[in-house]
Amino acid sequence: MQKIRKGDKVVVLAGKDKGRTGEVVRVLPKEDRAFVSGINVVKRHQRQTQTQEAGIIAKEASIHLSNIAVADKDGKPTRVGFKVVDGKKVRVAKRSGDVIDG
Template sequence: MAASKIKKGDTVVVRSGKSKGHVGTVTQVLPKDGKIVVAGANVITRHRKPSQENPQGGIERREAPMAISKVGIAVDGKPSRVRFETQDGKKVRVAVKSGEKIDG
């Protein structure tokens, strides 16, 4: 995979799937798989049997990884693509829609 244009801590908008329109923060990036985990999006439910670690058992809800292509960086609450530019000798991420710099 190429260099990821979305990093941990970025605010993103989900563009497609069951969580379409959800705005959340990236909690984990899995570059080898081309996936990311977004807080509150793509929530799955697992029924767990009682075990020694979890004697009660029960229903566990957590965010599952989703394809990185399903999200876009949030710029004014709307998704935008990202491109790299060189400014002052440094490689920075820039939102395609607005042209504003994403990196500090």
């Protein structure tokens, strides 16, 4: 079970977007990276295709999982632990002890 999943609200801990929050769009577990909406936006030159116009586009680049943390209910970063509740393994916020929905 992964500590950070698609749909989680996360806080950036390091890098040019430090302190900003966003939602995880996609996780790459093998590379230990995630795509977060509005975070780590880079500009890329795009060649024209049948469906897309040519030009410079802005898109999110991946960010390493060590540089993001799940946001607790108060919006502050928290570490994630695991607990068995009603026979199911669930993610728990270390800061508040609450079960993380997901």
